[in-house]
Amino acid sequence: MKYLEKIQGLLPLGYLYLIILGLLKESILFYQLGINILKYSSITDILISPIADMASSPILIIIIISVVLFFFIFQVIIIKNREKNWSKKLLGSYKINPESDKKELQKTLIPIFFLLVSIELLALFVGLGIGEGSIIKKRIETQNLKYNYTITSESNEPVDIYMIDINSTYYFYVTKGDKHIKIAPVGKINDLEIISRK
Incomplete structure (x- = not known):
């Protein structure tokens, strides 16, 4: 029960x-x-950004769960095989006494486990930001965009756009034939239609 209480105490920090x-x-x-x-984000956008990222990409959820499971299973394997030479060498390299009992080893390895998971998640999110940003920038420069929405603004003129992102107050998009990113308040757009993907 104490172990579960510790995990519940760490959940807000994890979020x-x-x-x-x-x-x-x-x-x-x-x-x-x-x-x-x-400058264009509200508190709500900031609070739901990790959930929105994960909800928009099931692959991201699978990767995050896989990373956590991998490090957890790795920790369990090390503890179970603490008497073997390879485990002793690995634990010794982190200055952990492999002769400790199971509970003592768990207490020692849990902070390392969380540190490894947090570093892996940091690398994942930073990599996604760099990768997505450079891909979008390159596609805008080469005009190699798949226009995925049609918007109708106050002028009632429908325009095909490539939607970069949407938050609670702004649309970020590029219109067909243009290399400039437009930022439009949600209230200025009358209609948003998904272009059929055949």
Whole structure:
């Protein structure tokens, strides 16, 4: 029960870390496009950014769960095989006494486990921000965009656009034949239609 209570106590810190990672990813992505995303984000956008990222990409959820499971299983294998030479060498390299009992080893390895998971998640989110930002920037420069929405603004003129992102107050998009990113308040767009993907 104490172990579960400790995990429950760490959950808010874990969510705060995910929020920071979501902000970092968005900032890196939009920085490459010349936009300071924090100026266009509300508190709600910041709080839901990690959940929105994970919900929009099931692969990201699978990767995060896989990373956590991998490090957890690795920790269990090390503890079970603490008497073997390879485990003793590995634990010795981290200055951990392999002769400790199971509970003592678990207490020692849990902070290392969380540190490894947090570093892996940091690398994942930063990599996603750099990768997505550079891909979008390159596609805008070469005009190699798949226009995925049609918007109708106050002028009632429908326009095909490539939607970069949407938050609670702004649309970020590129219109067909243009290399400049437009930022439109949600209230200025009358209609948003998904272009059929055949």
